[in-house]
Every structure is written in C-alpha cells, then in structure tokens.
Amino acid sequence: MKQLYFLLCLLLVGCRSEPKVDYEAQKSATFTTAAVAGPHPLATRTAVEVLRRGGNAIDAAVAMQFAMAVVFPRAGNIGGGGFLVYRAADGATLSLDYRETxxxxxxxxxxxxxxxxxxxxxxxxxxxxxxxxxTVAGIAAMHERLGTLPWAELLQPAIDFARDGYRLSESEIDRLKRYHADFNEFNETTPFSDSTLGAGAQVKQPDLAATLIRIQEAGRDGFYTGETADLIVAEMESGGGLITRDDLAAYAPAWKEPITKDYKGYRLLSMPPSSSGGVALAQMAEMVEPYPLGDYGFQSVRSVQVIAEAMRRAYADRAEYLGDAKFYPVPVDSLLDDAYLRQRMADFRFDTAGTSVTTVAGQVAMKENFETTHISIVDSLGNAVSITTTLNGNYGSKVMVDGGGFFLNNEMDDFSAKPGVPNMFGLVGKEANAIEPGKRMLSSMTPTIVEKEGELFMVIGAPGGSTIITAVLQTFLNVAEYGMELPEAVAAPRFHHQWLPDQILYETDALAGGVLDSLTELGYQFREVNSMAVIKAVRVLPDGSLQAAADPRNPDDDVEGY
Structure with a gap:
C-alpha cells in the first residue's frame, strides 16, 4: 500500500528535481464521467484520482480538502471551517455546517x-x-455519514505533499511574500521563509505532516484532543488567545436541511444559517424572477438595475435578521415568503436609482476578503458536492500553530464586533450576529447546487467575501437567463451591491457600452475594482456529459475529470 501511495504522489507532484512548477491549471473542459473544479491543480488531481479508484464525491472532497490544507495555504485549511451542500444521485439533499464557533x-x-x-x-x-x-470535525462527519473509502487512504496524499514537498506556484509565492511581515510578527518561524519563496520553490511542511498523521490515525480526535489540541492551546496561551481544550473537545458540526428556492423551472439548493448565502441568494432570485432579464440582455441598464436593487434589499435584510439560528430567532420562512419578496420590490422604479438610506430591512414576523476557497464535484454516479471553506482573510489570523504547522482562522471578525459597524468586508451586522460564546459567526459562503426540472443541473460556489452571494447569482443567471456556456458565464465581468456602502462595485470590463454612464445619470454611485469572487462550477449538459469551469480570476483555479 505504501508503494501505491508513493506512486500516486509521484503522479501528482512529478519529478521534484526540476526547478519549476510541474503542474498547470486548465480553466475549462468537458468530461464524460466525473468532474472536479477547485482552487489548485494538485488538489483537483488528488480528487480525481480518488474518483478513479472508486471513491464517491464525498471521498473525493475529503481527500481534496486535506490536500488544499497543504498546497493552498492562503485558504485551504484544517484551522478554519466551512459548509457542505450535498445532493445524492437519487435527489436526496443535505447540508453540513462546520463553521467555526x-x-x-x-x-x-x-x-x-x-x-x-x-x-x-x-x-x-x-x-x-x-x-x-x-474543518476537521466537518470532514470527519461527512466521511462517516457518506464516505466509502477508508479514512486513512484519503489523507495519505495530503501527508505526502506535506512530508515530501511540492512546488509553489507563482501566484502562491507572490501571496506569501505579501504577508511575510505578518507571519514574522506572530510566529517565530514558518515553512515559508525567504529560501522557499524563489521561482519554482519547493516547500516541505514536516509539522503539518505530523498533524495530518495524527488525524489519519485518530480521526477528529487527532485534532480536537491529544497532542494537536495541546499545541493549539499552547499557541493560544502564548499570544493571548481564548481557545481552550474544552472549546476544542466540545466542537460539533451540524447537519441541516438546505435552503431551497424555485426559479423558472430551476431549483436552487443552498446553505442555511449560519451562512447568509442561501437565504440571500434565494431572496434575490425571487425578487428578479418576475422581470424578463433575458429580453433585457446581459448587463443592460434594465438588467443591472433589477439585479442591483434586489441585491440592495437582500443585504439590508441580511444585516438585520441573519445570524446563528441556535442563538437568534432567524425568520427564514418569512424572509423567503413569496409575497414578502414581491413587496420588497414594490417601490423599485426604472427611472431613478434607489438609495440605501430609504431601503431598510423589511418588516417580517419573527419566529436569519476574498480568501475563502470552493470545490465543486460530480462523481460517476451523479452525486454532487458543493463545499466552501475558509480561514477568512489570507492565511487567516496569520498565526501558525507552533509545532502543528497550520494557520488559524480570523473568523471572529465575521461577528458584529459592534452592531452597526462594518467588518473587514464592509458588511454591517446587528444584534442577530453579535458575539456570544459557542455561537457561529455569520458567513457569506454560498455553496449551491441547481436542479433543472428535477435533475442535477449545476454545482457552483466561490470564495470572495461579501461578493460570493452576488457572484453565484450572476453566474447562474448568465446561464439560465442569458444563454451563456458555463466557461463564459464564469469569466463574464460582474458587479455587486451590498446595501452599505451605497455604491455598486464593478469589475473593469463590466457595465460597458454606455451602461455605466446611463446608470450614473439615474443616480447610482460606482466604484471600480480589479476583480471579485472566484467561481468554480460544474454543469450537466443535455447529453449527460459534465462541463467544468474554473475562474480565470485566479491563476491556480483548475478543472479535472475523466
């Protein structure tokens, strides 16, 4: 078995003596049997090898998430958290909340x-x-319930990457250099020193390999108890952090029913609170559904107005009502009520811009940085996985567990540190998202699966902070309303409105052909940005083949399959 793992590692990583990166990302491809879209070629290839060996989509996701923790350190992680939306080949659906607390x-x-x-x-x-x-508890839970291949086998590729080394991409080297001073501020040493940040640099992470071996041998207990837990607590104590052994031992992921919303023959399946993504996505889809967006045309003045005003209203509700439903009475049913959402757009007018001063949260009956990462997988049986995980900012808190070899998240910023005051992404939250012990902080992560006429149609998601939800919406609409092929839909320029600040962000190539000027005349305010959320998606084509697309906004985004 060890020889098999060694050969697999050689297949994935290639010859280590060459001073170059020995992998290359492909941005789109069509496969007959199974497909994976993700943030890094070594991770997507790991997933495909698992699928080829007879593993299902969950098995591939388990191996891929651990591989990302090694080869994609800016966001791949064992020190963060995430969300899973799952659709079995028979149509059964589940979601798993393994958000930090x-x-x-x-x-x-x-x-x-x-x-x-x-x-x-x-x-x-x-x-x-x-x-x-x-993260580790979530991966263990999904494997225990839905996985088929042995746990130890699925961790081995990540262990090999960490122990034997891999070559950093130019994109990752540039990112590591940018945060080098931050690493030095909070850590005595990391594997990412000056000597490992040259062109084609190879990095080995022995401490992380040892941590992964403990997880391989003991499952979730290899992280939340024993030596790894001791290392985390010692790191916390050294820097004034709060996490204790009891906090780690008590952590538990939560299985939930996905948020669902119908849209013109499609059904959107997405993540419930503590994610805001599913609720906001469903709200926006319902608010734009009555309008003939396809007739208006892609990023026409009317299309942009309708979509931006729906965004504005959904994010106003997000700030008021959304948080961890275990701690706050999130009115999900009321927020997704069709009549309520029709009323939300009742004051929309084409002849003038709305304003966020006058657009506040709706009245409902009370009874909910861009460095995250996402994977979309469809296996040979038709099982589909949409998973978004995060450390929050690049490399999270910039704190690496001494002796453990992994970065810790900075997710506490996703709470409302002070209700009404924006977080690092400019998002405003209120009492629903105030800090409480044991509570999950609100997220914008929006792992989503789309059905069409009852059949699997698309798996989609993205990193991108507050822009994740609007990017998922626009990519879906690009296909469903504007007739784009998936690679075109993913690459198309995007815009974003999140209620506050009262401005539309737009990518450089968006809102062309005089649309920006026309909307400015109507009273809208704009701010240009280089890019926003980074989509990874798989679409089922009419002949049953799988079209996968990775976002050109990230050089390392990759699709693989067979």
Whole structure:
C-alpha cells in the first residue's frame, strides 16, 4: 500500500528535481464521467484520482480538502471551517455546517476599547481573532455519514505533499511574500521563509505532516484532543488567545436541511444559517424572477438595475435578521415568503436609482476578503458536492500553530464586533450576529447546487467575501437567463451591491457600452475594482456529459475529470 501511495504522489507532484512548477491549471473542459473544479491543480488531481479508484464525491472532497490544507495555504485549511451542500444521485439533499464557533471565554464587547469603539485589527490579526476550528470535525462527519473509502487512504496524499514537498506556484509565492511581515510578527518561524519563496520553490511542511498523521490515525480526535489540541492551546496561551481544550473537545458540526428556492423551472439548493448565502441568494432570485432579464440582455441598464436593487434589499435584510439560528430567532420562512419578496420590490422604479438610506430591512414576523476557497464535484454516479471553506482573510489570523504547522482562522471578525459597524468586508451586522460564546459567526459562503426540472443541473460556489452571494447569482443567471456556456458565464465581468456602502462595485470590463454612464445619470454611485469572487462550477449538459469551469480570476483555479 505504501508503494501505491508513493506512486500516486509521484503522479501528482512529478519529478521534484526540476526547478519549476510541474503542474498547470486548465480553466475549462468537458468530461464524460466525473468532474472536479477547485482552487489548485494538485488538489483537483488528488480528487480525481480518488474518483478513479472508486471513491464517491464525498471521498473525493475529503481527500481534496486535506490536500488544499497543504498546497493552498492562503485558504485551504484544517484551522478554519466551512459548509457542505450535498445532493445524492437519487435527489436526496443535505447540508453540513462546520463553521467555526466563538470560544467560551468570548464576550460581546471583546473588541471594543474603553470608549466603546472597535479596536482596529483586534478581530482580524493575531490570536484573539481565532474562532474554534470546525474543518476537521466537518470532514470527519461527512466521511462517516457518506464516505466509502477508508479514512486513512484519503489523507495519505495530503501527508505526502506535506512530508515530501511540492512546488509553489507563482501566484502562491507572490501571496506569501505579501504577508511575510505578518507571519514574522506572530510566529517565530514558518515553512515559508525567504529560501522557499524563489521561482519554482519547493516547500516541505514536516509539522503539518505530523498533524495530518495524527488525524489519519485518530480521526477528529487527532485534532480536537491529544497532542494537536495541546499545541493549539499552547499557541493560544502564548499570544493571548481564548481557545481552550474544552472549546476544542466540545466542537460539533451540524447537519441541516438546505435552503431551497424555485426559479423558472430551476431549483436552487443552498446553505442555511449560519451562512447568509442561501437565504440571500434565494431572496434575490425571487425578487428578479418576475422581470424578463433575458429580453433585457446581459448587463443592460434594465438588467443591472433589477439585479442591483434586489441585491440592495437582500443585504439590508441580511444585516438585520441573519445570524446563528441556535442563538437568534432567524425568520427564514418569512424572509423567503413569496409575497414578502414581491413587496420588497414594490417601490423599485426604472427611472431613478434607489438609495440605501430609504431601503431598510423589511418588516417580517419573527419566529436569519476574498480568501475563502470552493470545490465543486460530480462523481460517476451523479452525486454532487458543493463545499466552501475558509480561514477568512489570507492565511487567516496569520498565526501558525507552533509545532502543528497550520494557520488559524480570523473568523471572529465575521461577528458584529459592534452592531452597526462594518467588518473587514464592509458588511454591517446587528444584534442577530453579535458575539456570544459557542455561537457561529455569520458567513457569506454560498455553496449551491441547481436542479433543472428535477435533475442535477449545476454545482457552483466561490470564495470572495461579501461578493460570493452576488457572484453565484450572476453566474447562474448568465446561464439560465442569458444563454451563456458555463466557461463564459464564469469569466463574464460582474458587479455587486451590498446595501452599505451605497455604491455598486464593478469589475473593469463590466457595465460597458454606455451602461455605466446611463446608470450614473439615474443616480447610482460606482466604484471600480480589479476583480471579485472566484467561481468554480460544474454543469450537466443535455447529453449527460459534465462541463467544468474554473475562474480565470485566479491563476491556480483548475478543472479535472475523466
């Protein structure tokens, strides 16, 4: 068996003596049997090898997530958390919330100074920014319930990458260099030193390999108890963090029913709270459905108005109502009520821009950075997996567990450090997302599966902070309304409105042909950005083949299959 793993590692990583990166990302391809879209070629190839060996989509996702923790350190992780949306070949659906939680010692005002103002950087950098990680528990839970191949076998490729080394891509080298000073501020040493950041640099991560071996041998207990837990707690104590052994031992992921919404013959399946993604996506889809977007045309003045005003209203509701439903009475049914959503657009007019001053959260009956990462998988049986995971910012809190070899998240910033004050993504939250011990912080991650006439149609998701939800919506509409092929739909320029600040962000090539000028005349305000969320998607074509597309916005995004 060891020889098999060694040969697999050679297949994936190639000859290590060559001073170059020995893998290359492909952005789109069509496969007959199974397909994977993800953030890094070594991770997607790991998943495809699992599928070829008879593993199902969950098996591939397990191996891929651990591989990403090694080869994609800016966002792949065992020190963060995530969400799974799953659709079995027979149409059964599930979602799994393995979002991080606030430590037991966390408190509502922990990031405020004596004057009651948010202390800059305290929730985004360093040990106090870290929430209790959920990734390993989540992966273990999905494997226990839905996996088929042995756990130890699925971790071995990641262990081999960490122990034997792999070559950093130019994109990852550039990103690591950008945060080198941050690493030095919070860590005595990391594997990403000056000597490993040259062209075609090879990096080995022996501490991470040892951590992964403990997880391989003991499952979730190899992370949440024993030596790894001791290392995490020692790191917390060294830097003033809050996570304790009890916090780690008590962590539990949660199985839930996905959010569902019908749209013109399609059905969207997405993530419920503590993600805001599913609710907001469903709201926006319902609000734009009555309008003939296909007739208006892609990014015409009317199309942009309708979509942007739906975005504005959904994000206003997000700020008011969405949070961890275990701690706050999130009115999901009311927020997704068709009559309520029709009423939300009742004051929309084509002859003038709306404003976020006058657009507030709707009245409902009370009874919910861009460095995240996403994978979309469809296996040979038709099982589909949509998973988004994150450390939040690039390399999370910038804290690497000494002796453990992995970065910890800075997810505490996704709480409302002070209700009404924006977080690092400019998102405003209120009481629903205030800090409480054991609570999951609100997320914009939107892993989504789309059905068409009852059959699997698309698997989609993205990193991108607050722009994730709107990017998923636009990519779906690009296919469903504007008739684009999936690679074109993924690459198409995008725009984004999140209620506050009251402006539309747009990518450089978006809103062309005078559309920007026309909308400005109507009173809309704009800010140009280089890029926003990075989509990874798989579409089932009419002949049953699988069209996979990775986003050109990230050089390392890759699709693989067979």
């Amino acid at each position: 606030a430590p037991a010692a966390a408190s509502r005002d922990m990031y405020l100074d004596t004057a009651g103002n948010v202390t800059e950087g305290l929730s985004t950098r360093g040990h106090l920014a870290v929430g209790v990680p959920g």
